[in-house]
Amino acid sequence: MKPESTALVLIEFQNDFTTPGGTLHDAVKQVMDETGTVPHAVQAADAMREAGGAVLHVPISFAPGYGEITRNPYGILAGVVDSTSFVRGEWGAEICEDLTPKDGDITIEGKRGLDAFGSTNLDFVLRSKGIDTVVLAGFLTNCCVESTMRSAYEKGFEVITLTDAVGATSPEEHANAIAYDYPMFSKPMTTEAFVEALTAEKELADSSRGY
Template sequence: MSSSCAVKSSSYEKYEIRKRNPNPKSCALLVIDMQNYFSTIATPILPNLNTTIDLCRRASIPVIFTRHRHTSATDHPMLTEWWFGDFILDGTEEAELMGSLHRETEKDAVVGKRTYSAFAGTRLEEMLVGMGVEEVIVTGVMTNLCCETTARDAFGRGFRVFFSTDATATDDEDLHEATLKNMAHGFAYLIDCHRLKQALNFS
């Protein structure tokens, strides 16, 4: 397992007044949209993300992947308008999950989605409730879009949310930091793979 956890001081720390450890008996790991389309953004966090995945597996925490894709430019007109028609078409190589992820193909669920939130128009909530999950750890890309929206949505649906600082990424550091501030202030307990390792009592 990688030991690449990095610890650094950041501007969100003054908002991080609430601290808590995830409960492995009622937690699930959400890996958001780690697809080839986002590989430039996603590749730098792969060591920390794979470490997070490995730690969760050791603690018997279920791992759920999401995959953002569209069947056409018209299946979500607002996203198409907002991003000038740049969308991830289902069935293309760009839409596939990155091969370097520590994914167990036969075991890990993959939830398809077509908007920012992994809960909108999917069965994710039903899956989590059916598994007895009360907490989620949010990882993946992009920090300020799909990860943040999924975390906010999870909080609104009554899940306790943990948001990774080092296994999420976006294309702008200011936006990444802004999301971490928002999460710490109103929605989620912040965590990184170093803290997760300590919380799970792994040496």
């Protein structure tokens, strides 16, 4: 895991999910509290920056009225519309304070669906930076994170998912995705294990350069 070719992709760490008062916060609060989703994502982001890796934020947002999607949404997008979530320009669509992008971070614009690659330039940015390993965290465990994970796997990236830096609307859905789906398309690991591996690689590289 070389920091210079690794990117942490933070999916939808936005107020509507992460923060009391957010439209979907109550739905994910239990899993967030049990896993420490946000603190672990902060830990991973800090470690990536320290190691010299890339931190990418991928929020989702829609214009008022949700004109970018079908007039008759169903499934997860129907829930977004019905709850009036992630409206561009409103507080709920803003990235949460704990994960406010820092100098050097990259924010990917244009996410309108589940897969972070689908309607964005994420693939272009990753490849232009020479990234071959993507590390995923965010919401929902079994939805946008999993959709992005599958696409990254298909595109030939090495994929790592941080099992305690993702959140879902129920413990059952969260656990099921991690137990049965994540190992098929990624290398699941805890944030602690990821940070240890990243730190060890940086120390090895530093020692080889005589630092």
